[in-house]
Amino acid sequence: MNFKHKYFFLFPGLFVLIGILIFPIIFVVRLSLSGWNSYNPGLDYIGLENYIRLFTDDPRFWESFFRLSFLSVTTVILQYVIGFALAHMVWKDIKFKRFFRVLFLVPMMTTPVIMTVIWRTFFHESLGPVNDLLSVFGVAPKWLTDPVIAKFTVIIVEVWQWTPFMFLLLLAGLLSLPKEPFLAAAIDGASPVRKFIYVTFPLMAPISIGAIIIRLIEASKIMDTVYVLTSGGPGTSTETSSFYIFIKGLREFQMGYAASMSFTYLIIMIISLTIIAKVLTKVLLKD
Amino acid sequence: MDLVANNLSYKPDDQYHLNEVSFNFKEGNLYTILGRTLSGKTTLLKTIAGLLTPDSGEIKFDGKNFLKIPVWERNVAMVYQQFINYPHLNVFENIAFPLKQRKIDQSIIKEKVMDALKSVGLLGYENRKIQELSGGQQQRVSLARSLVKNAKILLLDEPLVNLDYKLREQLREEFKNLFSKGLADETILIYSTTDPRETMELNGEVIVLDEGKVLQVGPAKEIFENPNSLKVAEISNDPPMNIIEAKILDNHIRFEGIDVEAPQHLSKLTEDGLKIGLRSSDIELGENGHEFEVELAEISGSETLLHLKRGDTKIIVSIEEVLNFKIHDKVKINFKIDRAYAFHADGKLASSPFGGLNG
Numbered sequence: 001m002n003f004k005h006k007y008f009f010l011f012p013g014l015f016v017l018i019g020i021l022i023f024p025i026i027f028v029v030r031l032s033l034s035g036w037n038s039y040n041p042g043l044d045y046i047g048l049e050n051y052i053r054l055f056t057d058d059p060r061f062w063e064s065f066f067r068l069s070f071l072s073v074t075t076v077i078l079q080y081v082i083g084f085a086l087a088h089m090v091w092k093d094i095k096f097k098r099f100f101r102v103l104f105l106v107p108m109m110t111t112p113v114i115m116t117v118i119w120r121t122f123f124h125e126s127l128g129p130v131n132d133l134l135s136v137f138g139v140a141p142k143w144l145t146d147p148v149i150a151k152f153t154v155i156i157v158e159v160w161q162w163t164p165f166m167f168l169l170l171l172a173g174l175l176s177l178p179k180e181p182f183l184a185a186a187i188d189g190a191s192p193v194r195k196f197i198y199v200t201f202p203l204m205a206p207i208s209i210g211a212i213i214i215r216l217i218e219a220s221k222i223m224d225t226v227y228v229l230t231s232g233g234p235g236t237s238t239e240t241s242s243f244y245i246f247i248k249g250l251r252e253f254q255m256g257y258a259a260s261m262s263f264t265y266l267i268i269m270i271i272s273l274t275i276i277a278k279v280l281t282k283v284l285l286k287d
Numbered sequence: 288m289d290l291v292a293n294n295l296s297y298k299p300d301d302q303y304h305l306n307e308v309s310f311n312f313k314e315g316n317l318y319t320i321l322g323r324t325l326s327g328k329t330t331l332l333k334t335i336a337g338l339l340t341p342d343s344g345e346i347k348f349d350g351k352n353f354l355k356i357p358v359w360e361r362n363v364a365m366v367y368q369q370f371i372n373y374p375h376l377n378v379f380e381n382i383a384f385p386l387k388q389r390k391i392d393q394s395i396i397k398e399k400v401m402d403a404l405k406s407v408g409l410l411g412y413e414n415r416k417i418q419e420l421s422g423g424q425q426q427r428v429s430l431a432r433s434l435v436k437n438a439k440i441l442l443l444d445e446p447l448v449n450l451d452y453k454l455r456e457q458l459r460e461e462f463k464n465l466f467s468k469g470l471a472d473e474t475i476l477i478y479s480t481t482d483p484r485e486t487m488e489l490n491g492e493v494i495v496l497d498e499g500k501v502l503q504v505g506p507a508k509e510i511f512e513n514p515n516s517l518k519v520a521e522i523s524n525d526p527p528m529n530i531i532e533a534k535i536l537d538n539h540i541r542f543e544g545i546d547v548e549a550p551q552h553l554s555k556l557t558e559d560g561l562k563i564g565l566r567s568s569d570i571e572l573g574e575n576g577h578e579f580e581v582e583l584a585e586i587s588g589s590e591t592l593l594h595l596k597r598g599d600t601k602i603i604v605s606i607e608e609v610l611n612f613k614i615h616d617k618v619k620i621n622f623k624i625d626r627a628y629a630f631h632a633d634g635k636l637a638s639s640p641f642g643g644l645n646g
Contacts, residue, residue: 178374180367180369180371181371181372181373181374183338183367183371184365184367184371184372184373184429184432185373185384186337186338186358186359187336187337187338187358187359187361187363187364187365188359188364188384188385188388188432188436189359189360189362189385189388189389189436190359190384190388191357191359191388194388198384198387198388199373202375202376203374203375205375
């Protein structure tokens, strides 16, 4: 259709898109080619210097990146398994089904930052209730100050906070499944366990892939939990990419360098999530 | 190995879905459950399969309490009226599904699936997706899936009802061939339907079910010739048998000013409230007949169904050709009165032209 004023009507949407998405990305790319820092603010041009520094002289970025990969993959797997189990549980006709459905969603309704503060209090080594209880068994793990245990503390909090989201998506998926194949499967001789493996799980594959990808995108931005819980510590043992970029950019004010990290990070995420989505589709849908 | 049920009852709400149903099914036989919609046919089949647990009563198979055995160990197969298959599997995997639940060698599975595909006429379709098949083909897949496991009990729940006319005829023919091919040597075949014609064609033992109650059991021919009540006569005829309130006096049947000589098997019935039953096919158009007014004429396939009225009496006549009538046309009809049934006021059979309860 050729309509004279069509661009006029497109403009408001286009304006917002350019303003909040296209312009920032282009600006970040330009910024990453500059040496903008607190001594030297401004968009000068230093070529690929920031990228060379990132790829040759900054192991901390790559450590934080691999730490992030570990944290996000682990939390998403746990969220998926626990979320699926809970959804499957309240999918069947059990007592107090509605009560449990609401109960399992409560963490999602809370404010993550505030809940993380509460978790930090819980896990406080000498004053927190967790170690109070554990002292009965004579143990007192250093939840927040041991480099290894602190990673798992972050995982626990992340899983607690975001499993409900997974639960919600998977429950919606389960409720939308056709009932008939399950009738057929029972008669075809499938025990409940086999019914799950051969019918429920494959039927849920498309929804599972969607849920996992959404959560992976979200989880790869882990920031608030780390910020509040451990501030990346002890040392850098729970520091994630976004937190490191935050430190470089907004604490040390190396804007140009932080922009180059952000852009590199964006490219890596796009590539790896595409690969993950492809692999999941191939494995789960056999397509 | 017999399948025996005693007094099965199931009442999930204020209505009986099954009401004291008992039967004794023997292996190698075909049983047809005939009943209108909501008569409890599906409930009965689901109970046999184990998808429903009755409130009371027992089912025994081979002498063992069947109700204690979970569905997946019962060795039954079922074809539903909706075409139920596994949407995430292709045709081959669908049919192989029941076999994969047991530890069976891949090569044997392949052989059996191919056999089943062949017997339902779907060879060459094994890699198709289920959604790509037509309704008739989908139903064939679920039939193949039920055949492949060699179940001792094969349940078919109105398998043809959701198919179009042509396909239904064709599949019904195939069913007949399959059933007669000795598939049923060790199998108890239970087939439920609302269609009396299907029942007659399958020619098995018929159980007439209504509102969860068994009304009559017997060979198809017997049900057709000697229905034991008005209800059965209605259920086992399509269109339902015409019921005329009449009086028999001095060897004459009288209703709406019509007077016909009573045939011998009806002549001795003189009680009040007698009802005469006459099949729509036992009434014909004729020059010297009794005048009726046309209320509706519908053409169904190659026959015409005439809904006629005279006074308070309404009847349906089926004519084996396509004729055009207008509403309020007058037609003349004759009754093949020697094929008339008589029922008592309470609905029980009084007399049938085939010798049931004569006199």
